[in-house]
Amino acid sequence: MTTRAYVPRDASARSVGADDVAVRIAAEAHARGLDVTIVRNGSRGMIWLEPLVEVETIAGRVGFGHVAPEEIPALLDAGMLEGRGERRLGLVENIPYFAKQQRLTFARCGVIDPLSLDDYLAHGGYAGLTRALGMTGDEIVTEVTESGLRGRGGAGFPTGIKWRTVLGAPTAQMEAGQKYIVCNADEGDSGTFADRMLIEGDPFTLIEGMTIAGIAVGATQGYVYLRSEYPDAFRTLTEAVAIARERGYLGTSVAGSAHTFDLAVRLGAGAYICGEETALLESLEGKKGVIRPRPPLPAISGLFGKPTVVNNVLSLATVPVILERGAAHYQSFGMGRSRGTQPVQLAGNVKRGGLIELAFGVTLREVVEGFGGGTATGRPMRAVQVGGPLGAYFPTSMLDTPLDYEAMAAASGLLGHGGMVVFDDTVDLARQARFAMAFCAVESCGKCTPCRIGSTRGVEVIDRIIAGENRTANLELLDDLTTLMTGASLCALGGLTPIPVRSALQHFPEDFSRTIVPTVTA
Amino acid sequence: MTDTQASGWDVERARLTVDALARLPGALLPILHALQDEFGYVDDAAIPLITDALNLSRAEVIGVLHFYHDFRTTPSGRHTLQLCRAEACQSMGADALVQHVEERLGVAMGETTEDGAVTLRDVYCLGNCALSPAVMLDGRLHGRVTSERIDAILAAAVETTVEAPAGSPR
C-alpha cells in the first residue's frame, strides 16, 4: 500500500527548504523500497513550522515540523512514514494553533493538492457554483449581500452592494459580455500574504469565486492582477486556469451551463499604488498606475470604460463557501457589522507567525500572544502594526482592542488586509514613522501635491525631529502636514500615511524626544 | 517578472515577442515583462517596435517604462538579489542584513557588482513576512535569512550559473 506524504509547495515553505525535503523523502523511500506518494499541498498557515511534513495514517494526517532534508533518513528510521517518532506533532488538525481557527475561506488550503481538480471537487469544490447556476443573478447578489461579506482588500465595502451596482449597470448599447470581474491580487501591504497563500494553496476557490461573480453580474471575462513579486503564485494560478478551462469550468458553457466566463492572469510591475483599484485598472489597460478621479465608480465605468467588479482575492475566494453553505451560515460568525471570518496574517518579530483565520471579534492580544507566543527574539514586545504600511502602530496597552472594522477605526487605526507585524523593544518608532513617509514618497503616483510633496517634506521634518532641531516647531509642522495629507489627498495612500505617523507620535512620544548623542562632526 | 539576466539584444527576437502579444487588451505591460524576461532589460531599440505595434507615442511608452519599479532600461547583473526592506523584515533585522550584503559585495542597493555577477535591489514585501527577513534571488524566495545563509546562497548561485542560457526560465 502506498503511503501519502505531504510536503507543501507554498513559496514560504519552499523558502526554507521544502523542495529539498520532498526530493529527499522520495529518494530515501526509493532506496528503501518503500512505496511513497508525495503530494505537494499548500501551506496550512502554520508557517513557523515550515517545512511541515504530513504523513497520512489511519487516524489522520500526522505532522512533523521544521523538517530538514538531512534529517530524513533518521526520521524514516524512527517511523515517520507510519506517523511515529519523537518529532511527531500529532494530528495536524489537533495542533491548537490550527484547531482554534474557524476555517471558511481557507478550509481547503493545505489540505488538498492545489492543482488537482478532482481533489478540489472531492472537498466541496464547485458546490457553490452548482448552487449559483440554479439561481438568478439577482438571487446570487442577494445571497452575498446577506452574508455580510465586506471587501477584504482594505476598505471593507460590502461586496454584495458593489455587485448590485454592476448587475444593474446598463449594458443595452454594449456588445455582449462587456462587463468585467477584476481580482485585485496586488497584495501590496507589507506583512500580508493571505492572497498569496490562497492562490498557491487553493487556486480553484478563487477561480470559482470569480466565475460566480461573473454569472451574478453578467460578466464574461475576468482578470487577475497579480503582483510580480509572487512568481510561484503566478505559475500555480496560470496552471489552475488552464486546468479549469480544459475541464469545462471556464470558457463557453461553464460547467455545462449556458454561461460563458473566462479568465486571464496579468502581472503587476512593482508599484504599490497599483493595488488601489482605479490605478490597477489603468495598469491593466497598459498605462501608468495613476489614480482615476471618482466618480465614475469602477462599478459603472471600470476596465476599458465598462462596468467592473473589483474585489480582493479573499473577498472573491469567500464567495464559494457563502453559496455552498448559505448566507446565514457565514453571517453567523463575527461581531457587529463585521461578519464572517478574517484571515489574519501574523508576522515580523513573533515566535509563531502564520495565517490564522478567525471570526471577527477576537482581540489583538489573543492573536499576538495566544497564537503568536510573543516575540521571536524573546525580548519584550513593544509595538504591533496592524493593517499594513498605512496601519497604526499600537502599544501593548492597546492589545485588548477587538479585531473588527469599527473597533479598529475607533482606535484610530485600520484593519486593512489583516496583517499584524510585531516589534520588540529595540524598535524606534520615530524611524518607523519616517519609513511610512519615505514609503509614501517612493510609491506616490504623483497625481496630487499633498501626497507627492507632503511625504517628502514629512521625511525631512521627521529627520529634523530625530536630529533634535527645533523639536517643538517641527512637531507642529508635522502635525499640520499630516492634517493636510489626511484631508486633501486624492486617494488613501496620501490620505492614510498619516495613520502610522500619528500613532507613533501618540503612543510612543518618547521616541521623538531622545537625547541626541553628539557625533564627531557637527 | 524575475531576473536571471539573459543574453544580448536581438531586434528580430524582440519583434517576435512584441508581435506575439500585441493583440492582447492592454498589451503594454505584458510586452514589457516579456522583453525584460527575454533580455534582462528593455532596450531603447525596442521602443519603436512597441510604438508601431500598439499605436502609441514614444512618450507614452517611456512614461510607462519609467513609472514601474520592475522595468529596467539597462542590463543588470547575471543575478538579481532582492532584499525586503518592509516592516516585518525590518522587525527581524533586515537593515543589518542589507548592510552585511552591501559590505560583502562592495556595492550599494540598486547597484551591480563590478564583475557583473550580482545586482542588488530593494523590494517592499515578498509575502514571506512570517519568515522574515526574506530575500529573493533570481525569482527564488528565501526565508529566515541570516548573514551566514545569504553568503551561502550567493556563493552557490554565483558558482553554479556562470553561463545562464538566454531567456532562461525562472
Ligand SMILES: Cc1cc2nc3c(=O)[nH]c(=O)nc-3n(C[C@H](O)[C@H](O)[C@H](O)COP(=O)(O)O)c2cc1C
Ligand atoms: C494605496 C492603496 C493600495 C491598495 N492595495 C490593495 C491591494 O494590494 N489589494 C487589494 O485587494 N486592495 C488594495 N487596495 C484597496 C482597493 O482600492 C479596493 O478597495 C479593493 O480592491 C476592493 O476590493 P474589496 O472590496 O474586495 O476589498 C488599496 C488601496 C489603496 C488606496
Ligand code: SF4
Ligand atoms: S494620494 Fe498619492 S497616490 Fe493617491 S492620487 Fe494623490 S499622489 Fe497619487
Ligand code: FES
Ligand atoms: S515584509 Fe518582508 S516579506 Fe513581507
